[in-house]
Amino acid sequence: MAEKLLEVNNLKKYFPVKAGIFKKTVAHVKAVDDVSFFVNEGETLGLVGESGCGKSTTGRTILRLLEATAGEVIFEGKDVLALDKEDLRNIRRDMQIIFQDPYASLNPRMTVADIVGEPIDIHNLAKNKKERNEKVKDILERVGLGSEYMRRYPHEFSGGQRQRIGVARALAVDPKLIIADEPVSALDVSIQAQVINLLQDLQKEFGLTYLFIAHDLSVVKHISDRIAVMYLGKIVEMADKGDLFNEPMHPYTQSLLSAIPEADPTKKKDRIILEGDVPSPVDPPSGCRFHPRCPKAFDKCSVEEPVFKNYGDNHFAACHLLEE
Amino acid sequence: MANENSEKLVDVKNLKTYFYTEEGVVKAVDGVDYEIYPGETLGIVGESGCGKSVTSLSIMGLVESPPGKIVDGEILFEGKDLTKLSQAEMRKIRGNEISMIFQEPMTSLNPVYTIGDQISEAIIIHKGLSKKEAMKESVEMLKKVGIPLPEQRINEYPHQLSGGMRQRVMIAMALSCDPKLLIADEPTTALDVTIQAQILELMNGLKDSYGMSIMMITHDLGVIAEVSDRVAVMYAGKVVEYTDVNTLFADPKHPYTWGLMNSIPKLDRQVNRLQAIPGIVPSPLNFPDGCKFNTRCPLAEGKCFTDEPELVDAAEGHKVRCWRYKDLEEMKKQNEKIYEEQR
Numbered sequence: 001m002a003e004k005l006l007e008v009n010n011l012k013k014y015f016p017v018k019a020g021i022f023k024k025t026v027a028h029v030k031a032v033d034d035v036s037f038f039v040n041e042g043e044t045l046g047l048v049g050e051s052g053c054g055k056s057t058t059g060r061t062i063l064r065l066l067e068a069t070a071g072e073v074i075f076e077g078k079d080v081l082a083l084d085k086e087d088l089r090n091i092r093r094d095m096q097i098i099f100q101d102p103y104a105s106l107n108p109r110m111t112v113a114d115i116v117g118e119p120i121d122i123h124n125l126a127k128n129k130k131e132r133n134e135k136v137k138d139i140l141e142r143v144g145l146g147s148e149y150m151r152r153y154p155h156e157f158s159g160g161q162r163q164r165i166g167v168a169r170a171l172a173v174d175p176k177l178i179i180a181d182e183p184v185s186a187l188d189v190s191i192q193a194q195v196i197n198l199l200q201d202l203q204k205e206f207g208l209t210y211l212f213i214a215h216d217l218s219v220v221k222h223i224s225d226r227i228a229v230m231y232l233g234k235i236v237e238m239a240d241k242g243d244l245f246n247e248p249m250h251p252y253t254q255s256l257l258s259a260i261p262e263a264d265p266t267k268k269k270d271r272i273i274l275e276g277d278v279p280s281p282v283d284p285p286s287g288c289r290f291h292p293r294c295p296k297a298f299d300k301c302s303v304e305e306p307v308f309k310n311y312g313d314n315h316f317a318a319c320h321l322l323e324e
Numbered sequence: 325m326a327n328e329n330s331e332k333l334v335d336v337k338n339l340k341t342y343f344y345t346e347e348g349v350v351k352a353v354d355g356v357d358y359e360i361y362p363g364e365t366l367g368i369v370g371e372s373g374c375g376k377s378v379t380s381l382s383i384m385g386l387v388e389s390p391p392g393k394i395v396d397g398e399i400l401f402e403g404k405d406l407t408k409l410s411q412a413e414m415r416k417i418r419g420n421e422i423s424m425i426f427q428e429p430m431t432s433l434n435p436v437y438t439i440g441d442q443i444s445e446a447i448i449i450h451k452g453l454s455k456k457e458a459m460k461e462s463v464e465m466l467k468k469v470g471i472p473l474p475e476q477r478i479n480e481y482p483h484q485l486s487g488g489m490r491q492r493v494m495i496a497m498a499l500s501c502d503p504k505l506l507i508a509d510e511p512t513t514a515l516d517v518t519i520q521a522q523i524l525e526l527m528n529g530l531k532d533s534y535g536m537s538i539m540m541i542t543h544d545l546g547v548i549a550e551v552s553d554r555v556a557v558m559y560a561g562k563v564v565e566y567t568d569v570n571t572l573f574a575d576p577k578h579p580y581t582w583g584l585m586n587s588i589p590k591l592d593r594q595v596n597r598l599q600a601i602p603g604i605v606p607s608p609l610n611f612p613d614g615c616k617f618n619t620r621c622p623l624a625e626g627k628c629f630t631d632e633p634e635l636v637d638a639a640e641g642h643k644v645r646c647w648r649y650k651d652l653e654e655m656k657k658q659n660e661k662i663y664e665e666q667r
Binding site for chain 2: 191219259262264266
């Protein structure tokens with residue numbers, strides 16, 4: 001059995017909604033509301049959901065780029081949320097992030113060598129400038145960029161190449177866990193495949209663990225070992241990818257899977273078209289948060305919140321229908 | 325469905341739209357041909373910069389000039405050449421007979437007018453109704469595109485609606501004058517999958533009830549497979565493959581089309597590694613000689629680097645722009661063998 005590298009317990013992140021001249025807090029956006037999951041060493045956990053479901057906030061809260069409202073994030077036995085500044089900086093060597101937009105996440109005034117070298121400097125991983133530049137060169141080659149690019153600036157690169165720079169920066173400190181927040185969704189289809197292949201190669205080579213956050217289910221299915229599905233701040237289902245795709249338990253997962261347009265015109269799918277939009281996380285529906293859109297909802301769903309339970313083989317789901 | 329015998333609604337012939345920039349001439353659309361029949365959906369698929377949006381803007385007469393210019397070709401709409409019409413004549417066609425919806429509905433709606441004002445504006449201009457009648461008509465349109473409580477929504481502003489609802493409003497506006505052609509430029513790209521499914525279903529339904537044609541521009545092969553009758557695949561300003569949707573997915577003949585299909589993960593076909601197309605799209609300021617795909621093509625050799633291939637008939641109703649499309653068959657077979665072994 002693989003070791004758990006990361007364990008998230010009852011994580012909550014509420015953003016205050018302020019109003020009036022005294023900026024009184026009038027409500028909270030419950031972006032992440034009591035989320036628990038774990039990631040085993042060396043595996044990829046896919047975190048999927050539609051916009052506003054809290055998947056990116058979850059990723060950022062784990063790294064403490066946002067401070068959590070409540071909960072625990074256990075990384076290698078330490079609670080990340082309780083660490084002081086010094087320890088936090090040290091632990092961040094082991095946890096890195098790759099962002100969605102390669103245009104916005106790289107400093108336009110820094111050369112590639114400095115962008116990739118900065119984390120090496122911060123963590124004092126090189127004795128001198130020469131060693132640092134050797135390291136940078138080495139990493140750039142690993143991600144498929146030659147050392148001739150070291151003195152160039154981000155604007156001189158295409159989207160796919162920029163994402164490679166982002167990957168190189170994350171790799172520079174030799175991390176154990178990489179949180180990839182929609183790393184390919186801003187890229188063209190033919191380039192997406194290049195970056196996905198790169199991430200998989202690097203995982204093998206360095207024994208990396210990924211938390212892969214994305215909205216594209218076919219990409220998530222390709223890269224993940226296990227998948228967690230989020231809806232409105234909660235995880236509604238989590239299972240091995242095979243189980244999740246073959247036997248989705250939660251009605252939301254079922255409709256999400258049926259909504260994916262497949263590149264095969266001969267396939268006529270039985271679509272479960274959901275009514276309406278995702279409700280606001282400021283005032284989420286009572287009981288099960290999915291009940292206003294759920295085609296199978298019954299009385300209990302609007303009153304009582306379903307429990308997130310293991311239904312065998314680590315297939316977790318939160319739905320009243322399953323308890324019958 | 326397309327009826328090959330019926331009159332063509334749109335017939336684009338050798339369209340060339342260039343942009344004259346300081347760095348040089350950008351040949352965004354460089355000799356494109358396609359036709360659209362009444363009642364069918366033509367899908368146009370390609371990656372960013374392939375010229376798919378510029379072809380649609382050319383049809384609408386919305387290419388900004390300067391720097392853009394239609395330098396050659398014809399766009400026949402019901403026999404009339406749109407490239408020869410004056411601005412005033414074009415205004416009568418735009419919105420009336422040809423409408424367009426865009427990727428990001430928020431940037432296409434005016435934030436300071438209500439939904440009702442914006443839909444009825446088009447109706448007043450093109451149908452000559454009074455304000456009151458136009459408002460009534462707007463409510464009807466909102467009902468047709470599935471917006472709940474249209475009488476209330478009509479008095480709301482765009483920011484009060486969700487992304488999916490805004491796209492429905494755009495569709496209502498586009499359809500308010502019964503157009504014969506609806507151009508949809510990445511209409512679902514900014515939307516979530518469950519909302520995308522709603523919008524695609526709505527568009528398919530409306531196409532049938534209005535009997536209009538749709539030109540669907542997207543980078544998403546899944547969306548293409550879902551809605552198109554026929555498909556044009558574009559690369560670097562040219563159509564590289566052109567056929568009906570079933571043939572395209574069952575038997576892609578251009579190495580680019582085939583490469584695109586291999587590079588996306590499929591739900592029913594688990595592979596260890598995706599087959600990426602190597603390299604990047606060449607800059608439009610600096611296209612290679614010969615076939616423009618030669619920098620990334622697994623089959624490129626000799627002639628491919630010197631002479632540009634024509635769009636030829638590879639089979640009945642299946643056009644492809646490639647010197648070596650016959651040799652792709654061998655590569656497909658090998659690929660299938662590798663896949664079987666992996667399993």
